[in-house]
Amino acid sequence: MNSHTGREMMNIKDFKNIYFVGIGGIGMSAIARYFKAIGKNVYGYDKTQTLLTGELEKEGIGIVFNDGIQQIPEIYLNKEETLVVYTPAIPSNHEQLTFFKKENFLLMKRAQVLGFLSDPLNGVGIAGTHGKTTVSSLTAHIFKSSALDCNAFLGGISRNYNTNLLLSKTSPWVVLEADEFDRSFLQLHPQVAVVTSMDADHLDIYGKKEELEKTFQDYVRQIKKGGHLVHKKGLPLKPSDVNLYSYSLEEEADFYAKNLKLVQGLYQFDLVHPEGCIEGLKLSYPGRINVENAIAASAVALICGVSQDELRFALNNFKGVRRRFDYRIKSENLVFIDDYAHHPKELWESISSVKAIYPNKKITGIFQPHLYTRTRDFADGFAESLDLLDEIILLDIYPARELPIEGISSNLILDKMTKKGRICSKEELIEQIEQSEIEVLLTLGAGDIDKLVKPLEHTMNQRIKC
Structure with missing residues (x-):
C-alpha cells in the first residue's frame, strides 16, 4: 500500500x-x-x-x-x-x-476505511472467532429498535433489514463487525468492544494460537479511555482504563441466563445483569448458541442505555442473519437449515442446536470445507463435530485465496470420522439428495455452497408437493 x-x-x-x-x-x-x-x-x-x-x-x-x-x-x-x-x-x-x-x-x-468512517462516532466493535456476525446484527437490531438508533456495518445480511448496512441521520452510534483476519480490527478504536471467543483460527496468518490471542489483546487496548469491554467469561483479557464485564450462557457472570427453557423450538430465559434480573425474555431466533449471542448483545445494549422494554421487544422480533442458522424449509415432515459454520466449534454448536430441536429426526449434513490450511490444521476437530450427524456428505475443499496443498483434501476429514460418510461433487449433489431419505437437511460451510442452497430448496419443496 x-x-x-x-x-x-x-x-x-x-x-x-x-x-x-x-x-x-x-x-x-x-x-x-x-x-x-x-x-x-x-x-x-x-x-x-x-x-x-x-x-x-x-x-x-x-x-x-x-x-x-x-x-x-x-x-x-x-x-x-x-x-x-x-x-x-x-x-x-x-x-x-x-x-x-x-x-x-x-x-x-477495507479495514482502514472502516476505521476512518467509525472513529468520529461511538463505535461498538464486535470481535471473536465465532459469533460476531450474529452478535453484531442483533446488537444493531436492538439499537435500531430503541431510542438510541445506530449506524451499522455488518458481516452478514440482516433478515430484519435485508442489508448489511444500516444508516441513521442522527445517532452517534455505529455497530461494527471487528474482523481478526489479517489483523483488520486493529484499525478500529471502539467505545464498546465485545470479544466472543479466541479459538485457534486463521493459523495461515497467525502461525499459532498464542499469536492470535496477542492480537486480541492488542485490539482491546484500543478501546477508547473510559469505554467498555464485554467478553465471554474466562477469556484472559485485561485492558486498562476501561469498564470490564463478563458474560456466559448459564455460568455465573456479570450477564448470564437462568431458567433457560426450549419451548416449541425457541428459547426463553431470565437475564441476570449487574443491577438485577429481567424475567421471561423470548428469543425468536433458534439455536442454543444464539442465546449466548443474545446475552452478549443484551449486555452491550443495557450498558449503553437501552431500556428493558426495548430489549424485550427487539429479542422477540429478531429474524436472524442470512446463512446463520437460516431456515429455508420448515414443515412437519421436512426441515432444511443453511448455516455458515466453517470451524469445528461452529459445526459442533450448529449441529448440537439442530439435534436439540429435532431429537427424534434423522439429520443429514452437507459440509464444504473452507481453505486447505484450515482443513489441514483442524481435520480432527472437523471429524469429531461431523460425527454428530446421522448422515454426512462432504464436498471438495473450497480454496478461496489458497493454492492446493499436497495430500490435503476432504478425504483427510472423512478418514478420521467414525461414522460412514461420502464425498460428492457439487454437480452430483442434487441427484444424490433426490435419492436420499431426508428428514432434516443441514448445509454447512463458508465457500460457494450457498449457490447450492436454492437448487436444494427447490428439490426439497418438490418432495413436499409429491
Missing part, C-alpha cells in the same frame, strides 16, 4: 469516485453501499457473480468480473478523484490492483 500522503490525510469522503477491488465480499459490500448512499460514484471488481453482487447491481453499483484494466470505467482512472478500496483476500499480483499501485492511486484496505 502507498505510504501516507496528503491525499490520504484528507477526508476520504471528499473523493468523488470509489473503486472496490473485491466488491462482492460481505464487508466490502457494506462500505460500497455506504458510499453509494452518500452520493459517490461507486464501481468495483469481483471474481464471481453471486446473489450479493446481483443485489449491488440492482442498487446502481457497477461491477465487472474480469480483472483487465480495460474494464475500469474512465472516470475511475482519475487518481486525484478516485479512492481505491481493496480486501486482503485479493492476491497481490491482481491485474487491477497492480495497475492502481503502479499509477500511485490512493489505496486503502
Whole structure:
C-alpha cells in the first residue's frame, strides 16, 4: 500500500469516485453501499457473480468480473478523484490492483476505511472467532429498535433489514463487525468492544494460537479511555482504563441466563445483569448458541442505555442473519437449515442446536470445507463435530485465496470420522439428495455452497408437493 500522503490525510469522503477491488465480499459490500448512499460514484471488481453482487447491481453499483484494466470505467482512472478500496483476500499480483499501485492511486484496505468512517462516532466493535456476525446484527437490531438508533456495518445480511448496512441521520452510534483476519480490527478504536471467543483460527496468518490471542489483546487496548469491554467469561483479557464485564450462557457472570427453557423450538430465559434480573425474555431466533449471542448483545445494549422494554421487544422480533442458522424449509415432515459454520466449534454448536430441536429426526449434513490450511490444521476437530450427524456428505475443499496443498483434501476429514460418510461433487449433489431419505437437511460451510442452497430448496419443496 502507498505510504501516507496528503491525499490520504484528507477526508476520504471528499473523493468523488470509489473503486472496490473485491466488491462482492460481505464487508466490502457494506462500505460500497455506504458510499453509494452518500452520493459517490461507486464501481468495483469481483471474481464471481453471486446473489450479493446481483443485489449491488440492482442498487446502481457497477461491477465487472474480469480483472483487465480495460474494464475500469474512465472516470475511475482519475487518481486525484478516485479512492481505491481493496480486501486482503485479493492476491497481490491482481491485474487491477497492480495497475492502481503502479499509477500511485490512493489505496486503502477495507479495514482502514472502516476505521476512518467509525472513529468520529461511538463505535461498538464486535470481535471473536465465532459469533460476531450474529452478535453484531442483533446488537444493531436492538439499537435500531430503541431510542438510541445506530449506524451499522455488518458481516452478514440482516433478515430484519435485508442489508448489511444500516444508516441513521442522527445517532452517534455505529455497530461494527471487528474482523481478526489479517489483523483488520486493529484499525478500529471502539467505545464498546465485545470479544466472543479466541479459538485457534486463521493459523495461515497467525502461525499459532498464542499469536492470535496477542492480537486480541492488542485490539482491546484500543478501546477508547473510559469505554467498555464485554467478553465471554474466562477469556484472559485485561485492558486498562476501561469498564470490564463478563458474560456466559448459564455460568455465573456479570450477564448470564437462568431458567433457560426450549419451548416449541425457541428459547426463553431470565437475564441476570449487574443491577438485577429481567424475567421471561423470548428469543425468536433458534439455536442454543444464539442465546449466548443474545446475552452478549443484551449486555452491550443495557450498558449503553437501552431500556428493558426495548430489549424485550427487539429479542422477540429478531429474524436472524442470512446463512446463520437460516431456515429455508420448515414443515412437519421436512426441515432444511443453511448455516455458515466453517470451524469445528461452529459445526459442533450448529449441529448440537439442530439435534436439540429435532431429537427424534434423522439429520443429514452437507459440509464444504473452507481453505486447505484450515482443513489441514483442524481435520480432527472437523471429524469429531461431523460425527454428530446421522448422515454426512462432504464436498471438495473450497480454496478461496489458497493454492492446493499436497495430500490435503476432504478425504483427510472423512478418514478420521467414525461414522460412514461420502464425498460428492457439487454437480452430483442434487441427484444424490433426490435419492436420499431426508428428514432434516443441514448445509454447512463458508465457500460457494450457498449457490447450492436454492437448487436444494427447490428439490426439497418438490418432495413436499409429491
